[in-house]
Amino acid sequence: MSFQLTCGHCGVRSISRVVAHSKITYSGTDFRIDSLAKCDNCHRSSFVSFHVNTGYIYEFSDFEKQDVIIRVEDLRHAELFPVKESNIPDFLPNVLKDVVEDAEFNYHSNRWKTATQLYLQALEFACILIESDFDEISAQQASAQKTDITKRINSIFEGGSISASLKEWAHQIRVIGQYHKHRYVEADEDDCKDVRDFLDSFLRYSFTIPGQISARRERIRSAKTA
Ligand SMILES: [Zn+2]
Helix, strand or coil: CEEEEECCCCCCEEEEEEEEEEEEEEECCEEEEEEEEEECCCCCEEEEEEEEECCCCCCCCCHHHCCCEEEHHHCEEEEEECCCCCCCCCCCCHHHHHHHHHHHHHHHCCCHHHHHHHHHHHHHHHHHHHHCCCCHHHHHHHCCCCCCHHHHHHHHHHCCCCCHHHHHHHHHCHHHHHHHHCCCCCCCHHHHHHHHHHHHHHHHHHHHHHHHHHHHHHHHHHHHHC
């Protein structure tokens, strides 16, 4: 038996095969399984515990010998350990968050080139959103205009939206320069990590911190009027 789950180690949703289990029986038709399941992607194990009783959609007698794949969400009273903590910065507009999530998925699958392309795309979207005063509709219109990413970074620096040190950091990243020149990016693991680290700081500085500040201001305001 295997589970389909998002692995808490590598963050990839793939198949995890049951490699060991023990069963606690409450009655002939009512029991709990504690199992260790090994991820097909990173080969590390997760603990999956779940409750089984009659009327369940799967036949669990001799389940370990069966060739079934069960979505972990379909298990009854399931516990999964470890669970992947999302490290995607808060307060990102949806379109940007989607690209970052796709990039992270590829990063955790060691697909460096694809992940790098997606991080660069996220960086470009982020710059366009900042240039458009965080308005998603005008950002969408602005994205039709092809502008080099380093020019966009320079322009938001000149507009006072990012610090000089963040701008200098961007210019030091090899793949950003490459994307600027011809958009064809050859990226290895180091390049991918460089642009991932930069993007994380950039997004926290430009979206998460301002979002937290305005949320706090809103809380203070509503506490005063209450
Ligand atoms: Zn894994």
